[in-house]
Amino acid sequence: xxxxxxxxxxxxxxxxxxxxxxxxxxxxxxxxxxxxxxxxxxxxxxxxxxxxxxxxxxxxxxxxxxxxxxxxxxxxxxxxxxxxxxxxxxxxxxxxxxxxxxxxxxxxxxxxxxxxxxxxxxxxxxxxxxxxxxxxxxxxxxxxxxxxxxxxxxxxxxxxxxxxxxxxxxxxxxxxxxxxxxxxxxxxxxxxxxxxxxxxxxxxxxxxxxxxxxxxxxxxxxxxxxxxxxxxxxxxxxxxxxxxxxxxxxxxxxxxxxxxxxxxxxxxxxxxxxxxxxxxxxxxxxxxxxxxxxxxxxxxxxxxxxxxxxxxxxxxxxxxxxxxxxxxxxxxxxxxxxxxxxxxxxxxxxxxxxxxxxxxxxxxxxxxxxxxxxxxxxxxxxxxxxxxxxxxxxxxxxxxxxxxxxxxxxxxxxxxxxxxxxxxxxxxxxxxxxxxxxxxxxxxxxxxxxxxxxxxxxxxxxxxxxxxxxxxxxxxxxxxxxxxxxxxxxxxxxxxxxxxxxxxxxxxxxxxxxxxxxxxxxxxxxxxxxxxxxxxxxxxxxxxxxxxxxxxxxxxxxxxxxxxxxxxxxxxxxxxxxxxxxxxxxxxxxxxxxxxxxxxxxxxxxxxxxxxxxxxxxxxxxxxxxxxxxxxxxxxxxxxxxxxxxxxxxxxxxxxxxxxxxxxxxxxx
Numbered sequence: 001x002x003x004x005x006x007x008x009x010x011x012x013x014x015x016x017x018x019x020x021x022x023x024x025x026x027x028x029x030x031x032x033x034x035x036x037x038x039x040x041x042x043x044x045x046x047x048x049x050x051x052x053x054x055x056x057x058x059x060x061x062x063x064x065x066x067x068x069x070x071x072x073x074x075x076x077x078x079x080x081x082x083x084x085x086x087x088x089x090x091x092x093x094x095x096x097x098x099x100x101x102x103x104x105x106x107x108x109x110x111x112x113x114x115x116x117x118x119x120x121x122x123x124x125x126x127x128x129x130x131x132x133x134x135x136x137x138x139x140x141x142x143x144x145x146x147x148x149x150x151x152x153x154x155x156x157x158x159x160x161x162x163x164x165x166x167x168x169x170x171x172x173x174x175x176x177x178x179x180x181x182x183x184x185x186x187x188x189x190x191x192x193x194x195x196x197x198x199x200x201x202x203x204x205x206x207x208x209x210x211x212x213x214x215x216x217x218x219x220x221x222x223x224x225x226x227x228x229x230x231x232x233x234x235x236x237x238x239x240x241x242x243x244x245x246x247x248x249x250x251x252x253x254x255x256x257x258x259x260x261x262x263x264x265x266x267x268x269x270x271x272x273x274x275x276x277x278x279x280x281x282x283x284x285x286x287x288x289x290x291x292x293x294x295x296x297x298x299x300x301x302x303x304x305x306x307x308x309x310x311x312x313x314x315x316x317x318x319x320x321x322x323x324x325x326x327x328x329x330x331x332x333x334x335x336x337x338x339x340x341x342x343x344x345x346x347x348x349x350x351x352x353x354x355x356x357x358x359x360x361x362x363x364x365x366x367x368x369x370x371x372x373x374x375x376x377x378x379x380x381x382x383x384x385x386x387x388x389x390x391x392x393x394x395x396x397x398x399x400x401x402x403x404x405x406x407x408x409x410x411x412x413x414x415x416x417x418x419x420x421x422x423x424x425x426x427x428x429x430x431x432x433x434x435x436x437x438x439x440x441x442x443x444x445x446x447x448x449x450x451x452x453x454x455x456x457x458x459x460x461x462x463x464x465x466x467x468x469x470x471x472x473x474x475x476x477x478x479x480x481x482x483x484x485x486x487x488x489x490x491x492x493x494x495x496x497x498x499x500x501x502x503x504x505x506x507x508x509x510x511x512x513x514x515x516x517x518x519x520x521x522x523x524x525x526x527x528x529x530x531x532x533x534x535x536x537x538x539x540x541x542x543x544x545x546x547x548x549x550x551x552x553x554x555x556x557x558x559x560x561x562x563x564x565x566x567x568x569x570x571x572x573x574x575x576x577x578x579x580x581x582x583x584x585x586x587x588x589x590x591x592x593x594x595x596x597x598x599x600x601x602x603x604x605x606x607x608x609x610x611x612x613x614x615x616x617x618x619x620x621x622x623x624x625x626x627x628x629x630x631x632x633x634x635x636x637x638x639x640x641x642x643x644x645x646x647x648x649x650x651x652x653x654x655x656x657x658x659x660x661x662x663x664x665x666x667x668x669x
Contacts, residue, residue: 007051007223007296008494008515014596014663015051015225015604016044017552019066019627019638020079021108022607024645029095030102030113032641033081034206037213037224039646045220047656048663052217053225053299053604055552055627057210059158060233062166064110064638065628067229067301070157071237072287073150074199075206077121078114085205087124094120106624107639125198132201133194141197144204150286155199156186157237168235178241207293214294225496226295228287230305231268238283239269245276245283250311253319254501256442260631263310263319263442270309270325273483281486288491295493300484300516303497307480307507308472313433315404320426323439326479328471330464332436338460348449349430349438353396358382361420378417385411386421398425429461440465477506481513488514496546496602500524511544517602518545522595523560535573538598539668547600549591549609552627557591557609558583559622583622588612589658596665603662607642614655617643 007013018040023032025039037052044052058069059076066076082088082095098116102108125132135141145151157169164172175182187196217224231252232238239246246269254264276283291298300306312322335345362379386408387396402408408421429449430438444450450458488495496517499507511518525536541547549557555564561583571579574594580587592613596603608625611617619625627640642649649655 010050010223011601012667013050013223013602014048014659015053015546015602016049016607016610017053017548017604018607018642019055019552019640020057021638022627022640022642024103024642026645026647027081027083028103029082029099029117030105031078031108031110034075034079034210034213035081035084036646038216041213041217041220041222043646043650045222046650047659049659050221050663051223051225051297051602051604054227056227056229056301061161062111062114063233064635066227066638067231068233069229069236070161070233071150071154072232072283073148073290074154074203074237075210077118077202077206078110079210080117080121080202080206081209082117082120082124084209085124087128090127091120091124094123106641106643107636108641110635110639121202122198125201129194129197133197136197136200141201141204144207145200148203148207148290150290151200151203152187152196153183153241154203154237155196156183157240158199159192159195160186169240170235177243180241183241210294218296223296224294225297225299226291226493227299227301228291229301230303231266231270231301234267234269242283245272246270247272247311249314250325251314251316251319252305252309253312253322255310255322256320257502261320263312263322264631265312265317265319265322270305270311273479281483284487285490288487288493292491292493297494297496298491300487300495300497302501303484303499303511303516304501304503304507306483307476307504307510313404315406317405317409320443321404321431321441323431323433324472326472326475327439328468328475329437329439330430330468331438334464335438338457338464347452349428349432350397351424351427352390352448353387353398353424355383355394355396357420357424358387358396361417364416364420378413381411382413382417382421473504473506476504477510480506480510484510484514484516488516512542515544517600518542520545520547520598520600521551521554522547522549523554523565532569535570537668538594541599543599543601545600546602546604547595547598548604548606549595550606552606553630556606556612556622556625557588558612558618559625561587561591562622583612585613585615585658589661592662593665594668596662597668599667605662608640610659611643611649611655613658614652616652616655617649619643 019032020034020037021032023036023040025036028036041052056066056069057076057079058066059071059074060066060068061070083092088095098120102113132141136145160172160175161169169176186192214224232246234248239248248269250270251265252268252270253266254260256263308324308326310319310322311325312319332345335348340348359379362375362382383396386399386402388399389396405422405425408425409418411418413421426441426443427447428441429444429447431441432438441447453461497511497519499511499518500521508518520541522535525541526533527536538547550560554560561567567579567581571577574590576590579590588609592605592609595605625640628637
């Protein structure tokens, strides 16, 4: 058993969550950098904050989402401090000019800053290539490569990706599939050596700076918590070089809910756990070993995925027809025992579309006078390209060549007709994901087939589905316990789980057994099955939990209060019905003080929520203080920056005093 870190011995901690890129200092260049964590930790120590939680910092290339990594091991070049590099001496003017160009931006321009930094890094490397290559043969760099064997594959991948115009490896002409021998051959090619060593040199420099910051944080008596995304981008070094430990035929996501009626399809492959278990999860162990160089604790992103994952076909854009993996399937034999013959099983598992529904979809919302010929032409295209008639019946099935929503979108139909076809595609009770094995679709009770059944038939099906769910939950519990035990036992870091969503009963049992902290987001920690859906009292939060008012994917506490919250209900929950309707430092102090008194071992607040304790740091629009808006893309997401430098924040005595009071808050009785 690996000895656990000092953080596990702490009863209660006050923490702050901040993306590294959000930090500002007099030394950083356009974006927060690893070395900024040192000054930030000094500020935190003076405020009584003991834990700094950051977002993932792995290399994501030119994709700004930190959860879309190109690698599970390499660090992001964005966070390097150029002027701290040994090779930077003759580039100081260029670095200063870069800072002047970007440092005044309210949010950092991700793509521009990264490209500008990479350009200067290339110049630095080229100016010092002879020395660096000598170090790679017999010096410090050579030893670093031996200690970090993943870097060879990463360097080869990054060089190939760059030479292919940053395209996904699935679009490369050569080396779409590689063996360890192929990677070794490319790494050892003397013509390519310089290109590969650039990426190695860069990773060593990043490791040196991040490790320096992590050591400084520990020396101050503080703890650093990292974030380990459960999934990997399909376009990653790890999937490219080790496809056997992934399932590329399925796309991970989340089932439909009130916020996402079509579910969430993240586009990432799921894991082949059976394959990973054959070498006792060596990839995960190596990943945690690498992370433990910097972190005292880590957040397990989407921990539910270690129990079961919602997976969709690669031919679908949404997750409406997803299924849980693993899951005990409903079989053809099960359905036959309930009295369903072949035709009726087809009725349950394949959409049956009346011709009239197709014509209605085609005629709808033309937005003007349209000839009957145009309507007939579009209907004809649907019948010809997407549907097959069932004998002489006025019912149609989708053609076998239609594999999912992407095929339907490729038909080039008008949006209303396309949307209708996709709706028809979803209209089934079961999804037959492989021959003779069925999964109930999320909205199966709304399907045409379910509503055509007799009460006795529905009752029989519901009993069968309840049995399969119970059997599946037993598999989830044993699997989750096995996988998470490996993680917990193979690293000195303290694991903290992000256990949001539709949580099976087995999840909190396993987390408690392994002493893994769960997450309690205040606005969502309610008794949802009780009348009025009351908030859970802070005194009833589990000791093995992290209490937080907001997360990187949500609005800030200020924006939630001003635009989303049922203020009367929440104010009543706090026992202070006179809370101001517009958020201000007084409101922030009251809400955060109650949250800080939660029974949770860790109370971790987003940096924006803490800054609202002072009148100086309010953005004109609360929405501008968000880190990410799920379901959207664009330059806004993941580019939040502090409204002032760390040095300027340290001069705000009111802020420092207010946070000190939070740190001193004892648990509510």
